[in-house]
Amino acid sequence: MRIAFGTDERTPLTDAVQRRLREAGHEVVVVGEGDPWPEVGRRVGEAVAGGRADRGVVCCWTGTGVSIAANKVPGVRAALCTDAETARGARRWNDANVLALGLRLTSEEVAGEMLDAFLTTEVDDDERAAIVRLEQPGPGRL
Numbered sequence: 001m002r003i004a005f006g007t008d009e010r011t012p013l014t015d016a017v018q019r020r021l022r023e024a025g026h027e028v029v030v031v032g033e034g035d036p037w038p039e040v041g042r043r044v045g046e047a048v049a050g051g052r053a054d055r056g057v058v059c060c061w062t063g064t065g066v067s068i069a070a071n072k073v074p075g076v077r078a079a080l081c082t083d084a085e086t087a088r089g090a091r092r093w094n095d096a097n098v099l100a101l102g103l104r105l106t107s108e109e110v111a112g113e114m115l116d117a118f119l120t121t122e123v124d125d126d127e128r129a130a131i132v133r134l135e136q137p138g139p140g141r142l
Helices: 012-023 037-049 064-071 084-094 108-120 125-135
Strands: 002-007 027-033 055-060 078-080 098-102
Touching: 002 012, 002 037, 012 027, 012 055, 012 108, 027 037, 037 055, 037 064, 037 098, 055 064, 055 108, 064 078, 064 098, 078 084, 084 108, 084 125, 098 108
Parallel strands: 002 027, 002 055, 055 098, 078 098
Antiparallel strands: none
């Protein structure tokens, strides 16, 4: 899988996330590292929405800013997650295509668990209609 990665701050955690992704056989495309969080979130979102990446991972101090920025890009469903079950649910029920991580509280172990869940969970077929409605503009939208 091709993964767009961006962070506003390079840390041991961001290095570990990239390493884990590569060791799992994924191609990591770094689209922002050390850039302001709005740019990082937007660039990862554009890479995913534009088809240059299958999924994305974004990081900032809390994860909130990059998730908001990524979600401004049409077609992006970024989820700020703090554990593997939340990441798994974001994929299963929401078809999240960008995982947002907070650098402040996320350990390497928990980040690895979230990445594994996010990258191996498929979308629940029963949720596809709701996801499609979410993407539609105007009336009829959720």
